[in-house]
Amino acid sequence: MSPQIPHPARVLVEGTRRAVRTARNRRSPGASRVPSQLTDITPAWLATALGKPVGSIRAITVLDSHSGTAARARIGVDADDDSIPDRLFVKLPPSDYPQHVLLDLFGLAEKEVLAYRALGEDPPVRIPRCHAAESDPRRSRFALVLEDLTATARFRTVVDTVSRAEAEAVVDAMADLHSVFWNSDRFAGDLAPLAHRPAFETHLGTMIRRLLLRNIKGHTADMIPEAVARACRIFYLRSAEMDTLWASLPQTLLHGDPHLGNLFFEDDGPGFLDWQIASAGAGIRDVAYFLTASVDPALLRTIERALVQRYVDRLAAAGIAVDGARWWTLYRAATTDWFLAAVCTAEAGARMQPLEVSREGVRRAVAAVEAHDSFRVLTALVDGR
Structure with a gap:
């Protein structure tokens, strides 16, 4: 082919x-x-x-x-x-x-x-x-x-939320993960399959997004404002340009799907499960995805900027300098990643997640993209503005 x-x-x-x-x-x-x-x-x-x-x-x-x-x-x-x-x-x-x-x-x-x-x-x-x-x-x-983690770990689902201290611990862990693989030569070697998606996967993903997002009509459609539903079509109308944007940033190893259902907690901190969506990408996307999916919006709005700065500072401690203001803008755009995951899951119905779980996921996603005007920010970045 x-x-x-x-x-x-x-x-x-x-x-x-x-x-x-x-x-x-x-x-x-x-x-x-x-x-x-x-x-x-x-x-x-x-x-x-x-x-x-x-x-x-x-x-x-x-x-x-x-x-x-x-x-x-x-x-x-x-x-x-x-x-x-x-x-x-x-x-x-x-x-x-x-x-x-x-x-x-x-x-x-x-x-x-x-x-x-x-x-x-x-x-x-x-x-x-x-x-x-x-x-x-x-x-x-x-x-x-x-x-087998049964004896030591505590597990949660998307309907749960984390505390500020737990969110800080996960953000710290993400910075530790990302700093180890930051712009790693391995993405041109043994990890190349995580850095380069086959054309078939890219095109199939765009087709599925078009199918699910062109006319959102599932059980969470009532939760999505019309302007947001229109704006999210960027996921299939400009998917290639979005890929170019994220690929232009420093690449590291992403978990790719770090919501609470794919994490566990032990007395000494968080851990990560289910690496099926692992890829090379911009680390801020993991941070935005986790926080948007896993922290109740009322709490998140009060702590997220400090958490992004915490991530930036921890990278700096590992010898990686990034611009905090720029990374905050990228965070605002990257909250759309959880929106995409939550809405597509909801559109698939109960086959993917119980309905109450997907409704909570969409609630948090809509709260984030409205609070940050995320699709406007994403569009501006894609446009090079």
Whole structure:
């Protein structure tokens, strides 16, 4: 396939081809050494994935499991090696076929596997320890074996909110993450797949935005002022110019989807889950996304400027100088990222999130873009003003 896809028909053809490939691979569970479902997680496979001798794990017990954008399970492990944890968490391709197709269309599994490998044994932020990360894109397979956080971590959802102290801790962690990967040479090397989206993904994303945003009519349509609904069409009318804007800024490793449902908290601070949207990008986008999605608007309006400055100051302490006033303007524009995510999720209905969750997400998104006149600011930046 050529690097450029000039017509929507070619996007649809390629998307159909990938959907058929996914269906074919789901019917051939033994076609890859990477598991396709929970029953493929055998003692022998797990021992090999952990770098242990076959036979060192006697038995595996599924403690609980569910499937959404990925299949997830907690497993108990009976092993004769004390270095093997007796509880682990595994992620695999989703059981739902449409979710599996979505995963494949946007390379979400490969992004997450690559992110965990990039973060390594000594990550700059708290993440679940990654014991194994395997991927077979040709066969639509991936497997992550992670630390089970159940005993130590506290989890929340989008309807919850964080305190000022918690927001400060997350912003600090983001600055620590971003400073390590700031303009890293690795984005031209092993992390190149996170820095360069295939043309197919770019064009498909624009088509989906057009489909969902051209006429917002889902269960949150009543929450979105008409002027905001018109302004958000920039996401598909000028998507290429927006990409150029964000790519012109210093690039670092972004989590990409840091709302409360993808974070956890322990006594010593926050951690980050679910790296499926990981990419190279402008760090302020992670900050704006997290704060807009995760702090109640009434509190956020009183603390967000100080939090952006806190992020800038922490970068400076790591030897990275950025202009605080400029980064505040970029923050105001970047609040639109959560608007895009929240509205598109709501337009997809209960298949993606419970309705009360997506309504709260849209409420916070609208509050932010109205408070900051974000679409006007974004348009001015895209225009070079």
